[in-house]
Structure formats: C-alpha cells, structure tokens
Amino acid sequence: MTHSHLTGLLDTDAIRKDFPVLSRQLHDGKPLVYLDNAATSQKPRQVLDALNAYYEQHNANVHRGVHVLAEEATALYEGARDKVASFINAPSRNEVIFTKNASESLNLVANMLGWAEEPYRVDADSEIVITEMEHHSNIVPWQLLAQRTGAKLKWFSLTDEGRLDLSNMDELITEKTKIVSVTLVSNLLGTVNPVDAIVRKAQSVGALVAIDASQAAPHAVLDVQALEADFVAFTGHKMLGPTGIGVLWGRQELLEDLPPFLGGGEMIETVTMGSSTYAPAPHKFEAGTPPIAQAVGLGAAIDYLSAIGMDKVAAHEHAITAYAIERLAEVPDLRIIGPRTAVDRGAAISFTLGDIHPHDVGQVLDEQGIAVRVGHHCARPVCLRYGIPATTRASFYLYSTPGEVDALIDGLHHVRNFFG
C-alpha cells in the first residue's frame, strides 16, 4: 500500500521511539499494533521519567510540610495544575480540580448539584438531560442523582447515522432543566457533537452544562472558554498520562457557590468538633492526599502533547481516520456503527463484521498482534439503539500509522477466512 496521498501526518517514526511499549513483539514476533487508544493510551518515556523522577527525588505529601521535599512536591503538583489550566485555556488555575478519573469528575458534578442550595439544587421538580451516546460514566451518576432526588432524567436520541438527534431540543431542554451533560466525542461512535447548539439552548433556560471531554482532550485543542460550558471533565490515562488522575474544570463562581462532596484533610479551612469551614476551590473539592505523582505525570503528558501541538495531533488523526474509513469499506460485510465519513468525527471507529461476533474478531486479530476493543464499550444504550450486541472498535492516536490501518484490514480479511 502506498500512503503518499495522505496529508497532515506526524513523523510517527520519531514519535514511536518515545513509546517503549510500541516496540513490543507479541505471539512469536508479531509487532504490536495498538488500536485500543480510546480505552487508554500508551505512555511516552517522558511521562515515565517524570513519574520516576518524582518518586526518586521529590516524594513528599503536599501542602503540609515546611521541608524541602514537601515544598518541591507541592510545587510540582500545583505546577501540573498550571499546565492543565493553560492546556484547556482556563481563565484561572483555581478552576482546575484534580480527581482520579473522568468518572469521579462527573460524579462530583452530580453530587455538587444534589447537595447544592437553590438555584442549582437538583430536586423533584428538576430535569436532567443527557444523551443516548454517553459513556456509562455520564449516565449512571445522573441516574443515581435522579433516583435520590426524584428529578426526571431525559435524553437526546440518536439518528441512524450515529449523530445526536437535536430535532426535539426544545422539548428536552426546558425551564425545568437544571443540568445538561453531554459528551463532546462519543467513545463508541466516534461522533463529534455540536455542543455549541446545546450550550446556547441550555443558557437560554438557565440550565448548567457539563461536558464529558474524555475522548476530546487527548485528540484536539480543548478550549473551555470557547465551549462556554460550566463544567468539563476528562481523564489523564487516555492522553498519555498515568492512570489515577482526572480533571474537572468548573467555572469559578460556581465552584465558590457549590458545596463540597468528599470531606477530609486538605479541603478545610478550620475544623471544630461541631463544624468546619472549607478551603476555597479547587482545594474544597480535593479531600485527602491527592494523586500527586499522577498529576505530575499528567503535566509531563501535557508538555509532550503541547510540544507537538494539538492541532497537529488532530490533523494526523483526521488523516488516519479518513484512510481507515476508506479501507474498511473494502472489507465485505463490514458495517461501521457511527458516522461513515471523517467529518465531525474522532479517531474511534466501531464496526460489525457480518455475523461474526466481536469477541471472535478481537481474538483472531489479537493472534496477529492487533489490539482492538470488543464489547459494548461502556455505552450499552448505543448498542441497543442500533440493535447489535457489541462492536469491534479500532481507535487511533498520534503514534498510529497508515501501515497499522493496513495491518487491521489484512487482519479482518483473515478473520473472515477463519470463520468463513
């Protein structure tokens, strides 16, 4: 296969050298073809080194010591917050809350609103709006909140093309709506959603908007000011960072007004046996010893991505995705679940292959060193919507190559022969 027609590709030869695991060989010498980036990304040496250096040179608890290591650890942890703030163009570093992952970030928003005073309080008269394409992490916290408060949960449905059906937006988002929570990019369908239209509608009725940017932050420029949402959640491990670190960005005045969820050390101002007062945001929402090394690792990941440029990462993935869609069309009986063009589309492509079950597809691909994800991808309502039990998903990142797309296509032909 020649790839000379593809434009906007990054120098993956150089980039791949930074990722030790990408040179692994599996099953008697087959090179690893890692196409499970929507589940988690691989980590570059620079991030691994930052983790090691933190533990070897600076390890201490943060915000509570006068010794050198405590000061260094605090500076590194808070420095990571600065990096995140500038990466997402946050107006203030105090709007960046570290959590353990996107799931915790979204649960935090739901719990802030459940315990809030008016006008934010979600109660029996309130409505919560999500979409049918959410990850379970952006469904279940809202179901819990609705069950506990008596609020009503509503959702946008999906079109046959795998896009949000916005035609009934006026019925969904009403004066009763307290919060609209939507994903910017679907982890199963790959769809990039027109959140601007939803944000405008929500603003017109005075509802808050939370955006799940878990599949967006790793892949393109994320500008929380341009989004005009109230909360933005994402997770470090999908963007070259370690596991155990996530982010919730929230607008400053909201974070000042909304109550804490978890209580503990670090989040207080003063404590008596009767009551406590709380530290200002973001610390109000970071009870206990935070994931310090993980935040430092995320900071290193952001440095790595920023040095390449998120616009260049997006262009690379766009080219790879377009090429993959074009080549997947060659495979008989293959049906893409989600947009069939690379327009407004991320780099995760789900598909079915005739009546061969995704488990079997994934197993035979694995034998060839190709790692894909199979199942419902924590978005089971999407599978139900399209009447399928599961999909096979290939998802790309900045180190993915057209050659890996070719390997996937060859692998899929092999799968068909195997079960044919």
Add this chain to the structure above:
Amino acid sequence: MKLDSMYQEIILDHYRNPHGKGLRDGDAEVHHVNPTCGDEITLRVRLDGAVVADVSYDSQGCSISQASASVLNDLVVGKQVGEAQQIQEAFLELMQSRGQSEGDEDLLEDAVAFAGVSKYPARVKCALLSWMAWKDATAKALGGQPPLTD
C-alpha cells in the same frame, strides 16, 4: 498456532450448526447475561421424571458461547439429572483449569474441545454462560426437590 487450540474444529462445527437451538416448552426458564461482553441466553429445561427431557435456548454471543450451548444440549439431554449435574461440574472444573486439564473424554465427549479455551480468562465466561444457565434452570425446575430417580 495458539488460536487453533481455542477454535478447535469441533467448536467451529457446533458454532456453525448448533444443536437444539430455539425455545421449546420447558418447566423452567432463565435468562443469563455476561455483563462484560453482552452475551445473552434464554434457556429452558424440561424434565421428565428424573430425566432431562429437553434443553432449549435462544442465545446471542460469540462462537465459544454458541458452541458451548450446543455441546451442552448434546451432553445432557436424555441423561438422568444427577448424571447431567456431574457432567456440568466436570465441565466447570475443566474451564477453571487454566489450561492444566485435558478433561475426561468419557464423561465430557465433545466438550473436551474447550480445554484450550480455559487458557483465555476473558473467554472462560463465554464457555460457561449456557452451563450456568442450565444449572440455574434445572434447580428452578426441581423447585428445591432432589431429582426423582426411577
């Protein structure tokens, strides 16, 4: 190649031509799902005294889970319930053997072909789905009574 140890020809044959598939009358029905992959089975058991008269099922899933349901049907229909339960236990043991057991061919017949699957932790649940459903449905059909013997 390792794959062949999982996808034995016998398994692929059962997958392509499943035995006893479809729902028929039964004394008890259960519905089991594998939450990690969404595989599902609705399974009915019909007993005739102490004999497993029929095991019928409607299922959705990968080749391993489909073939396993077909083999289950072959192995337990027509057997005494007690005997069928022994086979079920032997199959469970085989699947939990992490590739260390070859299985008792006299007892398990075609089901020994699943020995290779036991090396793949992610797929063991697929192989066990219908067997656990059968165990459950049989207990339900017996209504807590030990099987009659004749």
